[in-house]
Amino acid sequence: MKREHHLSPFLRNPPARLDLATLPTPVERAPWLDAPGAAVYVKRDDQTSRLYGGGKVRKLEWLLANPPYDDRRPIVSVGGIGSHHLVALALHLQAQGRELHAWVFDQVPTAHTLKDLALLLSTGAKLWAVPTRPALPLAWLAYRTWARPAQPGVYMPPGGTTGLGSLGFVEAGLELAQQVKEGALPAPQALYVTGGTCGSCCGLALGLALAGLPVRIRVVSALERLYLGTYLLKRTLNQVFAALVRAGLRPELAALGPAGLLARAGVTWSIDHSQVGSGYAVPTAAGEEAVALAAGGGLALETTYTGKCLAALRSDLAAGAVSGPVLFWDTHGANDLRPHILPGWEARVPVALRRRLIRAGAALPAAT
Ligand SMILES: Cc1ncc(COP(=O)(O)O)c(C=O)c1O
Known part of the structure; x- marks a missing residue:
């Protein structure tokens, strides 16, 4: 109803x-x-x-129902590696068979942040990662030029x-x-x-x-x-x-x-x-x-x-x-999302990001 x-x-x-x-x-x-x-x-x-x-889902109800977000195109958005906005968007897009592209910056790798990163990668979201917030224009540049996705996403502002x-x-x-x-x-x-x-x-x-x-x-x-x-x-x-x-x-x-x-x-x-x-x-x-x-x-x-x-x-x-x-x-979604995390998600962490997270104390397998 x-x-x-x-x-x-x-x-x-x-x-x-x-x-x-x-x-x-x-x-x-x-x-x-x-x-x-x-x-x-x-x-x-x-x-x-x-x-x-x-x-987040309160915003997505309106965003995903209206242009420019209501077609099949991927969406590209921004946040920290532990962003709840990106996790929410990734999960709701996945449920619609759609793709998320994310420009992300590093955050302190707490257990919670790493769980969100694991979720993001488990949904199939593609990441363009930079170390800091001020460096985000570099992620944008990579996305637009040398690391361009086959189908570019329509931009959604941070936090939806x-x-x-x-x-x-x-x-x-x-x-x-x-x-x-x-x-x-x-x-x-x-x-x-x-x-x-x-x-x-x-x-x-x-x-x-x-x-x-x-x-x-x-x-x-x-x-x-x-x-x-x-x-x-x-x-x-x-x-x-x-x-x-x-x-x-x-x-x-x-x-x-x-x-x-x-x-x-x-x-x-x-x-x-x-x-x-x-x-x-x-x-x-x-x-x-x-x-x-x-x-x-x-x-x-x-x-x-x-x-x-x-x-x-x-x-x-x-x-x-x-x-x-x-x-x-x-405002924090408290569902147990662990069942959505795929084994081997760590292998999908971009190599440079993985190195930085390990240096910051995250227990991740070393990049090969
Ligand atoms: C749990 C949680 N609460 C609140 C906010 C902030 O909401 P807003 O960006 O609308 O200020 C966020 C932002 O990502 C969030 O993750």
Whole structure:
């Protein structure tokens, strides 16, 4: 059965959407996180899909249903070697018999990162690997010139963050507001969500604003200030808003603009860089502690995004900086994906990348 489109009442021409996710995801109380005066709830987006959960599938539902991503061409996208976006895209494209091309940069080879790399390669994804984020233009150049694939892919931005993809999170905001209305949780005063490319948090902000649910959104950055700041957030907010307008947002709402829409509903946002530590995807002690605590509470977090986000929430709770009902949005897909990993995946790691990973301490067989 086709799922209800939460956005339909707001749009004259809602774009097509695939039903890849099982929604709504549950909201649960997490008393193990409570602090005096604060009651914590968790939005379980780890349960969005039996194939691959997490927030990514919310974006893919819209992206893969519309041009330029809805034909048989391969898709080319970008991320770290442990990118959840690339894993989600690879698995959902594989289910459609399609191919992923990935421009990847190195990350600290934790067990989690290596599992994601193993998954990526097991799906048949083809990698163009460079050591650092600033070197990504080299991967692009190789892809376009000397290491060109037979059929070039159509480009999808990092994190699947486009205006259209982020409509998945506008719907997520509306979904949460519906759950509040139905009594699944009280209206949260604050919502903690991790930020990378910011499609998730900007979509949520606009969805909550459309629903008229006032909330303070704390965007806990996984990225250094240079890569994630007010400029990126505002630009992404504008992109998502533009996608809503293209889809026929009701004129009285379109006239407000993104800032006006948020202000009317009392939705505010701020960015927290306190948990980035020494850089993107580098584990921190507070993040690891949060991951371990969450495991005891039944949540499978990771150290790049959701562990750091929970660490920020814990720090604010301990400082008494947050009170009332508080929501932690768990964006990490927690399915056990080990059955998708093919034996011998290591042999598919590009030789130069394998050498670098071994030097960084990864237990991989040496390149021959
Ligand atoms: C688990 C997880 N949560 C959140 C994010 C960030 O989402 P966004 O890029 O929309 O800010 C990512 C990004 O890849 C992620 O892997």
